[in-house]
Amino acid sequence: MQFFMEVLIGGLLSGVMYALVALGFVLIYKASGVFNFAQGAMVYLAALSVVGCMEKGAPLWLAIILAFAIMTLFGIATEKFVLRKLVNQPPIALFMATIGLAFFIEGLAPMVFGSAPRALDLGIVDEPIPAILDAWGIVISKFDLVAAGVAALLVTTLALFFQYTRIGRALRAVADDHQAALSIGIPLQHIWAIVWGIAGFVALVAGLMWGARNGVQFALTFTALKALPVLIIGGFTSVPGAIVGGLLIGASEKLAEIYLPPVMQSLFGGNFGGIEGWFPYVLALFFLLVRPEGLFGEKHIDRV
Amino acid sequence: MIYREAGQFKTSYAADQQLFPIRQDRIGILILLAVVFLAIPGIASEYWFSAILIPFLIFSLAALGLNILTGYAGQLSLGSAAFMAVGAYAAYNFQLRIDGIPILISFGFAGLTAAGVGILFGLPSLWIKGFYLAVATLAAQFFIVWCLTKFPWFSNYSSSGVISAQKVVILGHEFASPREKYLLVLSIVAVMALAAKNMVRSSTGRAWMAVRDMDVAAAVIGIRLMPTKLLAFAVSSFYCGVAGALYAFCYLGSVEPDGFSLDMSFRILFMIIIGGVGSILGSFLGAAFILLLPIFLDITLPWAAGLLGLPFSNATVSHIQILLFGTLIMFFLIVEPHGLARLWQIGKEKLRLWPFPH
Amino acid sequence: MSKKIGDVILDLQNISLRFGGVKALTDISFDVREHEIRAIIGPNGAGKSSMLNVINGVYHPQEGVIVFRGQERKRMEPHHAATQGIARTFQNIALFKGMSVLDNIMTGRITRMKANFLEHALWLGRARREELEHRKKVEEIIDFLEIQHIRRTPVGRLPYGLQKRVELGRALAAEPSMLLLDEPMAGMNVEEKQDMCRFILDVNDQFGATIVLIEHDMGVVMDISDRVVVLDYGKKIGDGLPDEVKNNEDVITAYLGASH
Ligand SMILES: Nc1ncnc2c1ncn2[C@@H]1O[C@H](COP(=O)(O)OP(=O)(O)O)[C@@H](O)[C@H]1O
Ligand SMILES: [Mg+2]
Numbered sequence: 024m025q026f027f028m029e030v031l032i033g034g035l036l037s038g039v040m041y042a043l044v045a046l047g048f049v050l051i052y053k054a055s056g057v058f059n060f061a062q063g064a065m066v067y068l069a070a071l072s073v074v075g076c077m078e079k080g081a082p083l084w085l086a087i088i089l090a091f092a093i094m095t096l097f098g099i100a101t102e103k104f105v106l107r108k109l110v111n112q113p114p115i116a117l118f119m120a121t122i123g124l125a126f127f128i129e130g131l132a133p134m135v136f137g138s139a140p141r142a143l144d145l146g147i148v149d150e151p152i153p154a155i156l157d158a159w160g161i162v163i164s165k166f167d168l169v170a171a172g173v174a175a176l177l178v179t180t181l182a183l184f185f186q187y188t189r190i191g192r193a194l195r196a197v198a199d200d201h202q203a204a205l206s207i208g209i210p211l212q213h214i215w216a217i218v219w220g221i222a223g224f225v226a227l228v229a230g231l232m233w234g235a236r237n238g239v240q241f242a243l244t245f246t247a248l249k250a251l252p253v254l255i256i257g258g259f260t261s262v263p264g265a266i267v268g269g270l271l272i273g274a275s276e277k278l279a280e281i282y283l284p285p286v287m288q289s290l291f292g293g294n295f296g297g298i299e300g301w302f303p304y305v306l307a308l309f310f311l312l313v314r315p316e317g318l319f320g321e322k323h324i325d326r327v
Numbered sequence: 328m329i330y331r332e333a334g335q336f337k338t339s340y341a342a343d344q345q346l347f348p349i350r351q352d353r354i355g356i357l358i359l360l361a362v363v364f365l366a367i368p369g370i371a372s373e374y375w376f377s378a379i380l381i382p383f384l385i386f387s388l389a390a391l392g393l394n395i396l397t398g399y400a401g402q403l404s405l406g407s408a409a410f411m412a413v414g415a416y417a418a419y420n421f422q423l424r425i426d427g428i429p430i431l432i433s434f435g436f437a438g439l440t441a442a443g444v445g446i447l448f449g450l451p452s453l454w455i456k457g458f459y460l461a462v463a464t465l466a467a468q469f470f471i472v473w474c475l476t477k478f479p480w481f482s483n484y485s486s487s488g489v490i491s492a493q494k495v496v497i498l499g500h501e502f503a504s505p506r507e508k509y510l511l512v513l514s515i516v517a518v519m520a521l522a523a524k525n526m527v528r529s530s531t532g533r534a535w536m537a538v539r540d541m542d543v544a545a546a547v548i549g550i551r552l553m554p555t556k557l558l559a560f561a562v563s564s565f566y567c568g569v570a571g572a573l574y575a576f577c578y579l580g581s582v583e584p585d586g587f588s589l590d591m592s593f594r595i596l597f598m599i600i601i602g603g604v605g606s607i608l609g610s611f612l613g614a615a616f617i618l619l620l621p622i623f624l625d626i627t628l629p630w631a632a633g634l635l636g637l638p639f640s641n642a643t644v645s646h647i648q649i650l651l652f653g654t655l656i657m658f659f660l661i662v663e664p665h666g667l668a669r670l671w672q673i674g675k676e677k678l679r680l681w682p683f684p685h
Numbered sequence: 686m687s688k689k690i691g692d693v694i695l696d697l698q699n700i701s702l703r704f705g706g707v708k709a710l711t712d713i714s715f716d717v718r719e720h721e722i723r724a725i726i727g728p729n730g731a732g733k734s735s736m737l738n739v740i741n742g743v744y745h746p747q748e749g750v751i752v753f754r755g756q757e758r759k760r761m762e763p764h765h766a767a768t769q770g771i772a773r774t775f776q777n778i779a780l781f782k783g784m785s786v787l788d789n790i791m792t793g794r795i796t797r798m799k800a801n802f803l804e805h806a807l808w809l810g811r812a813r814r815e816e817l818e819h820r821k822k823v824e825e826i827i828d829f830l831e832i833q834h835i836r837r838t839p840v841g842r843l844p845y846g847l848q849k850r851v852e853l854g855r856a857l858a859a860e861p862s863m864l865l866l867d868e869p870m871a872g873m874n875v876e877e878k879q880d881m882c883r884f885i886l887d888v889n890d891q892f893g894a895t896i897v898l899i900e901h902d903m904g905v906v907m908d909i910s911d912r913v914v915v916l917d918y919g920k921k922i923g924d925g926l927p928d929e930v931k932n933n934e935d936v937i938t939a940y941l942g943a944s945h
Contacts, residue, residue, distance in 0.1 A: 058457070060458075108661045114458070116664060118457065118461070119403075119596070119600055123653045123657040126650070126656065127653030127654055130648070130652070130653060134650070138642055251461075252462060254462075255459060255462050293477060293479050297473060304466035304469055305466050307462060311451045312450075315459070321705075325542075325543055327543050327734070327738065327743060327775055327776075327777070340820045340821065341817055344816060523806075525807070525808045525812075526802055529800070529812055529816060530815075531802040533784070533788055533792045536781060536788070537781050540780075540782050540783050541779045541781055541782070544780070546762070546764055546767075547741060547763045547766070547767060547773055548772075548792055548793060548795060548859065549764045549796035549859065550795055
C-alpha cells in the first residue's frame, strides 16, 4: 500500500510537469485556434537557452531573464513570419506548419547552445522529504513538491492575469469571438504575439522544471509530446482540463508501468517494460471513444 | 509543336477521361517507362540501386499511401512508419510460418494485415478530426513499435525484435542482386501507383476528397462518412504495409522495430507536404527530395565549411538537416501548399504557351 | 400557376431543437406537398437553417417526428435523406473547394454509382462505364446551368454567384425529388437573382422537384412560392399562401421588430 501510494504520488507529481507543457498548448489554441505542435520543442529551446547562457558565464537569474527574452522574441517572430502568413489556411495546414516549426527549433537550438545533455541546477535538491518519510514512510521528492508549487503559482498568476488585466480580458474575448476582440481596440495580431509570448514563458517554466529534473537533452521533446494525450483528455480549450488531464496521465502511466508488466509477463513470458512510452496515447485513444470533447471541453456541432 | 494540345479535339467523354488526355503526356510517360525499366537497369551502378533508387521507390510508395489518407481523404496521420513496420513483420511471418507461400502473396497479405491494423486505429476518425486524429495515430506509432519489440513471437524470438528477411524467390528465380530487386520494386510500385491514380480519379477518390473538403456536405450528398474514411485508412495502410515489406525484403534485408520510428513517420509526412498534398506525382517528387537532400548536404556542407574555414562536425550536419526540413515545411505551406507537383504543373503550363506567353 | 400540386410528402410534427441552452426550434409543425415551392422566411437567427438541417438529418431534434413519404422517424442520418431523394444547398456555400466544377457536380451522383474501390483501382468495365454514363448526365446539368466554360476550374477560384450555381448543380445531379435551398440568392445582384429564379422554377416545372426555399427577398418569395412558413425566435408565427402571410399581424410586427 505504501509502495502504491509512492508510485501514485510520484506519478501525480510528474503529471504536474505534463500539465505545465499542456498549459502552453491550451493558451495558444484558445487564443488563435492554432494547435501548436512545437510547444514541446519550445520547452527544449527554453531549457537549452538557460543552460547555454549559464555556460557562457551568466548567473542563473540572468540566464532565466535572457531565456525569457529569447522565448518572447521567438514567439513574436513565429507569429509574424509563419502564422500570420497562414491565416486563411485550413487548421490542418497550420498544424503541419507547427510541426515544421518544431523541427526548425530542434535543429537550431542545439546548433546555437550545443547538443550534449547537461544538468540544470536550480539549487533545489532532489531528495526525499524527511518529515513525510518519517511520518508515513513514503518517499516524496522535495523537488517534485517544489515543481508542483511552481505549477500552482503559474496557473494562479495566469488566472489573475486573464481576469484582471486589460490584455488578459482581450485574450479571453479573442478566444470566444475574434470580432468582439477587435472592438476592445487591440489589434488581433498584437494579441497573438502576446499569446505566443506567454506560451514562451510557460514553456520556460516547464523547461526549467523538466531540465532540472531530467537534465537538458533532446529526449525532452518526447516527454513533452505526452502533453498531447493530456490535451485530449482534458479538452483543448480548458486550463483546468490541462491540469486534471496531466495528473491523470502522470499517475496512470506510472501505475501502468509498475503493475502491468508482471501481469503481462505471467501471460506471455518475456519482458514488457516501457509501457509508459505508449500508455498515455492509448489511454487518450480510449478516452476519445467515450468522450471525444474531453473532460472539460464542450460538445460542438458543426454549423452549416 | 512541342507541348500543345491544340488540334487534339476530344470527340467523346471517353477520350476526355483518359489517364493522360494530352498526347505529349502519353509519349512522355512511355519514354519515362522505357527509361526506368530499360535504360536505368543497363547503366546504374550497385550503389545507385541499393542506396538511392530502391529506397526512393519504397518511400514513394509509403508517401503515396500517406497521401491517399492525408492528401485525398484529409485525415492526418503521424504513424505511417508503424504501418510499414506492420507490413514488414507480417511479410516475414507469412514467409516463416506458411510453407511454400509465394513471396508476392506474402507481400499482399502483409498489405492486408497493415490495412486491418489501419482500420483499427482509424476508428477514432469517426468521432474526431484534424489534430485530435493526429494524436490517435501517435498511439499507433508508439504502441505498434512497442508490441513488435516486446512480443517475441513477432520476430520469431530473435533478440530485441530484429528480423532478417527471407530470400525473395519468384517462380524459382531468386531476386538477389540490387538490379533485380530494383526491377521487382519498380514493377510493384508502378502497378500500385496506377491503381492509386485510378482510384483517385473515380468516385472513390471523389468521395475521399469530398470528405476532406467539407464532411457535412459530403454526408448530405449521400456519402457515408464511416466507410469512406475507413476505406481511406485501409487503402493507405495497405500501401504503407507493402512499402514496409519491400523495405525489409528488398532494401535493408534486416530490420528492427525501432527503425520504424516517429522520425520516419515525420519524414514521410514531409515528403507529401513538399511533394504535393493530394498528388500522386507529388509523392514521388517529395520522396526524391527528402531522400536526396541529406545526401546533398553530406557532400556539400563539409566542403562549404572547409571553404569558409568554419569548424565542422557530423552533429552539425544532422542539425542543419533538421533545421532545413523544418524551414522547408513552413516555406512550402506558406508559399506553395501544393508543393513540387504544383510547380511542375505550372512549368508545363508555361511550356504549353511557349513562346507566346498569353 | 398551372402545375399540379400533390399530396403531403413531408410532414414535420412538433419539432423542437436545442443547442445547450439555446432553443433553436420550439414545437414547430408544418407540411410540404409534392411539387410545390414552400418558402421559409423569418429574421436572422429565427431557426430557418436549423429547420432544413432537421429535415435532412444534419441536426437531430430532441423532440418531434418527421414523416417523409409515409415513413415516420425521429432520427435520420444525412446519407439516408440523400438516398431517399432529398438534396440541398447551404447558406454558406459548402462546395468541395479542392475539386473542379465537374468533379463537384459528379459527386452529386455518388449514390447512383455502384462500382466499388477495387473496380475503380483496376478500372474494370463497370467502373469505366459508370464514369461515362454519369458524366453524360452531369454535362446536361452543366448545360442547363450554363456553366460549360468553367467546368475544369477549381471551385475555390470562382466568384460567389457562380459558386452558388455550381452548388445548385451538385444538388440537381442527384435528380432529387425534394430540393432544400438555403438562401440561394443571398448576396447576388439583380441579374444573378433572375437567373437563379429561372433555374428554380425550371427545376420545379421540368423535373417536378418539390422545393423548400429559404429566402430573404420578399419580392422573390411572393413571386415564386406556393406557400410560406414564417419563423421567429424558433417559433412558427405564420403559415399559408403568400398573400395571407403578407397581411398577418404577427409577421408584420416580427419583421418590423427585426428591422430595428
Ligand atoms: N451548430 C450549432 N451550434 C450551436 N448553435 C446553433 C447551431 N446552429 C444554429 N444554432 C443556433 O440556433 C439558432 C438558429 O440559427 P439558424 O437556424 O442558423 O437561423 P437562421 O437560419 O434563421 O438565421 C441561432 O441562435 C443559432 O446561434
Ligand atoms: Mg440561416
